[in-house]
Amino acid sequence: MKYISLLKKCMSLFILIFLLIFAAVNAYIISRGWQLLEAAGSFRRVYLVAAVLWATLFLAGMILKRQFDSAAADALWRIGSWWLVVLLYAFLAAVGFDFLRGICWALGKKLPDIIPHYPQLKLVLFAVFSLALAALMGVGYYNGTRAKVKTLELSVRKDVPDMQELNIVAVSDMHLGAVYTGRDVRRWITQINALQPDVVFLLGDTFDDNPAPVIRKNTGALFGQIHAPLGVYAITGNHELMGRPAEAMNYLSQHGVQSLMDTAILVARRFYVVGRLDRSAWERKSIDALTTPLNKELPVIVLDHQPYEWDAIARAGADISLSGHTHHGQLWPMNQLTKSMYEQDWGYLQKGATHFYTTCGLGAWGPPIRIASRAEIVQLRVRFGK
Numbered sequence: 001m002k003y004i005s006l007l008k009k010c011m012s013l014f015i016l017i018f019l020l021i022f023a024a025v026n027a028y029i030i031s032r033g034w035q036l037l038e039a040a041g042s043f044r045r046v047y048l049v050a051a052v053l054w055a056t057l058f059l060a061g062m063i064l065k066r067q068f069d070s071a072a073a074d075a076l077w078r079i080g081s082w083w084l085v086v087l088l089y090a091f092l093a094a095v096g097f098d099f100l101r102g103i104c105w106a107l108g109k110k111l112p113d114i115i116p117h118y119p120q121l122k123l124v125l126f127a128v129f130s131l132a133l134a135a136l137m138g139v140g141y142y143n144g145t146r147a148k149v150k151t152l153e154l155s156v157r158k159d160v161p162d163m164q165e166l167n168i169v170a171v172s173d174m175h176l177g178a179v180y181t182g183r184d185v186r187r188w189i190t191q192i193n194a195l196q197p198d199v200v201f202l203l204g205d206t207f208d209d210n211p212a213p214v215i216r217k218n219t220g221a222l223f224g225q226i227h228a229p230l231g232v233y234a235i236t237g238n239h240e241l242m243g244r245p246a247e248a249m250n251y252l253s254q255h256g257v258q259s260l261m262d263t264a265i266l267v268a269r270r271f272y273v274v275g276r277l278d279r280s281a282w283e284r285k286s287i288d289a290l291t292t293p294l295n296k297e298l299p300v301i302v303l304d305h306q307p308y309e310w311d312a313i314a315r316a317g318a319d320i321s322l323s324g325h326t327h328h329g330q331l332w333p334m335n336q337l338t339k340s341m342y343e344q345d346w347g348y349l350q351k352g353a354t355h356f357y358t359t360c361g362l363g364a365w366g367p368p369i370r371i372a373s374r375a376e377i378v379q380l381r382v383r384f385g386k
Contacts, residue, residue: 025091026055032094036126039119058083065178066243069212074178081179081366085140088331089133140331140369145184147191147362147375152348153383154355156299156319160270160384168380169195169228172203172305172324173361175239177213180363185222188362188377192226195379199230199267202257203324203359204237204278204305211240211248220255230267232257235275237305237325239365242280260303264290271299274318278305291316299384307342307358314354320382321356328360328373335372346373 030051037044057080064073104111112118160166169192174180192200207214214220226232234257240248249259258265260275262285267273272294277284287302287309294300299319307323328346329335338345342358349356357380360373 022059025087029087029090029094030055032097033090033126036122039123040126054080054083054086056080058087061178065208065213066210069210069216074213077178082137082369084366085137085331085369085371086133088334089136090129092333093129136371137369140367140371143370143374144364144368145375147188147377149191149195149379150359150376151379151381152357153381154320155383155385156355157353157386158297158299158319158384159386160299163270164384166271166299166380166382166384167196167198168201168301168320168378168382169197169199170201170203170322170357170359170378170380171362172359173205173237173327173363173365174202175205175208175363175365176219177208177210179208179366179368182217182219182222184363185219189222189225191377195377197226197228197379199273200226200228200232201273201301201303201322202232202234202252203303203322204235205239205324205361205363206234206237206252207240207243207248208363208365209239209243211244211251215247215251220251220257223252223255223257226256233260233273233275233303234258235260235303235305236278236281238278238280241278262290264294266298271301274300274302276302276304279308280306287312287316287318291318299382307344307356310343310349310351310354310356313356314351318354320380321354322378322380323356323358324361326358326360327364327370330364330370330372332372 030048033051034044034048037047040047057076059080061073061077061080065077101111104114115121171188171192176185223232234249234252236245236249249261253259260273262275262277264272264274274290276287276290291300296317300317302313302318302321304313304321304323306325310321313321326338326342326345329338335345343349344356344358346358346360357378359378360376362375362377364370
């Protein structure tokens with residue numbers, strides 16, 4: 001009980017700190033926009049109301065989508081989530097502008113004194129930034145909703161009875177809920193089936209926290225349309241664990257997707273699939289505990305949402321390990337952060353005889369926008385034989 005009480009206090013403190021930072025950053029960028037619109041007349045007030053409203057919709061949508069299952073909460077998040085892009089790039093632009101002002105101040109100058117028609121120039125800068133941001137959002141929306149197929153050819157030096165090749169399709173981070181819906185799933189499944197997979201892996205964050213919108217719309221029924229003779233398997237990601245993981249994974253099971261939560265199974269007596277709980281779980285089995293009982297003469301495929309513990313996975317004798325989670329930052333320059341956090345935040349890496357791949361994901365968190373990557377479906381054509 002003391003542990004739970006301490007956890008609640010820590011969560012309350014985290015929420016308080018988040019709200020303070022959110023309010024401060026929004027106040028900073030909105031005030032800088034107000035200053036740029038010095039020559040805009042009454043449009044300034046329109047801008048102020050619109051900016052504050054959009055920021056409020058972001059915060060309200062983020063909270064309500066986790067607490068309530070309703071079309072209204074979905075709509076708030078669909079609209080409000082786009083503010084995340086405005087927030088990031090307006091902050092970067094404002095910091096850059098203030099850096100320039102700081103240089104001028106250090107030199108004993110002020111921008112209005114050295115730039116003629118300064119108020120009108122600021123208005124032009126605001127318009128240029130707005131148009132550039134709109135274009136960036138358009139490109140990002142395409143990247144976030146139109147998936148490309150990444151194909152890899154892998155070789156595993158093990159003999160498999162009656163199987164020389166295995167066609168794997170893996171996807172991660174669908175984030176189904178208010179933003180990504182049945183329309184997106186239908187398009188993705190069409191692409192998956194076109195690859196004629198033998199087996200399909202869902203690598204976590206299939207749900208965006210709360211599974212209720214997916215269940216209400218029965219989006220999961222579409223998974224039954226995947227054609228994979230050796231099955232469809234799913235693991236948990238951090239977003240399932242932040243929501244209602246048992247409800248989410250049981251719902252997938254009702255629609256032909258087998259959930260693997262710290263479990264290893266033998267598929268068709270030909271290869272093992274080891275599905276790990278996400279590392280954000282209170283506790284999970286070690287990779288050694290999961291793989292030691294297995295017959296290592298057969299291929300071992302590990303599914304682990306977050307790309308950690310790769311040395312341990314390689315030592316455990318896994319042949320292939322697949323992860324997601326990172327989104328490759330999703331929005332530039334956040335990909336620079338994920339590059340520093342993970343050994344391989346996107347793409348292929350080999351350690352000894354073990355093949356690792358981290359996918360940048362299929363959906364996105366927040367707005368359906370990707371600036372640092374493009375949504376992807378991963379196809380692995382695996383050849384067996386010594």
